[in-house]
Amino acid sequence: MATRPPDSPAAPSAPAAPGGRRRASHSLEAVVSEAVALLDEAGEPALTFRALATRLGGGVASIYWYVASKDELLDRACDHVLAGVLDEVAPASGSPDPLDDVRTIGVTLFDAIVARPWLAAYFLRDTDVQPHGLRLYDHLGQQVMRLGLSPRRSFDAVSAVMGYVVGVGADLGRQPPQEVLSGEVGRDEFVGRYADQWRALDPAAYPFLHYVVDEFAVHDDADQFLAGLDLLLAGLRLAADA
Incomplete structure (x- = not known):
């Protein structure tokens, strides 16, 4: 918990804190929850202390009673969301096929990142204030351990799955071009422009x-993510069988 600078004014009507200083009337939970709301509404630039x-x-x-900097606030906001993801994937453990649990965890995290594009930038950035992120990482690792791989192979496997999920989620969570957002151009027409450019190449x-251009022209982003994840998991199955 951050300490308010001695020369900073106290929050109005706040209860006294040890040492004669006055403590802010809200809570860490309230601060972080409102930070998440601001991030969801307008992204990281909108999140200022003011x-x-x-x-x-x-x-x-x-x-400053609760966080020492904007970086810490962003990390705590990320962990706040990951707490919900962790609760959601808690049942994903002990299935007959551990890769089914790995897939469930990966898809759940992917959905959270697509819904909140800012999340990817702060995922596991500071595990000192992101215990839920670390537990989520370990929960995924526990399912991989059931494959019987070596410590190095297990570490590589979890890193590959997490990297793929977070990276693709961040990419798909980016805001579409303004002409697509406004409805001026449909998504299929927008993708079709690039498909036509590809066809015009030598x-x-x-x-x-x-x-692959005909597939690109009609692809669905979510389906393509799942296909890539399944390719990763198929490789893991081969490694485990070997």
Whole structure:
């Protein structure tokens, strides 16, 4: 917990704290919850101590009772969301096929990141204030351990799955172009423009793009994520069988 600077004004009507200082009237839970709300509404640029204090009905200095910096606030906001993800995936353990549990955990985390694009940037950034993130990582690792891989292979496997889930989730969670957001251009038309650009390229110079362009033109992002995750899990199954 951060300590308010001695020369900072006290929050109005706040109860006394040890040492004669006055303590802010809200709580760490309230501070973090409102930070998450701000992030969800307008992203990281909107999260300032001034905006947060306004929403909480106190002064900027009162925020420093609970967090020492914006970086810590962002890390705690991330962990607040991951606590919910961890609760959701808690039952994903002990299935006959451990890879089913790995898949469930991966898909649940992916959905959370797509819904909150800011989440990916702070995932496991500071485990000192992100215990739920660390527990989520360990929970996934426990399912991988059931495959009987070596410690190195298990570490590589969990890193690969987490990296794929967080990376693709962050990519798909990015805000679409304004013309798509406004409805001026539909998603299929937008993707179709790039498909047409690929078709116009020299097939000799870009053989792969020509090979997959018809699939690209009609692909669904979520389906493609699941297909990639299943490819990763298939590789893990081969490693475990070996």
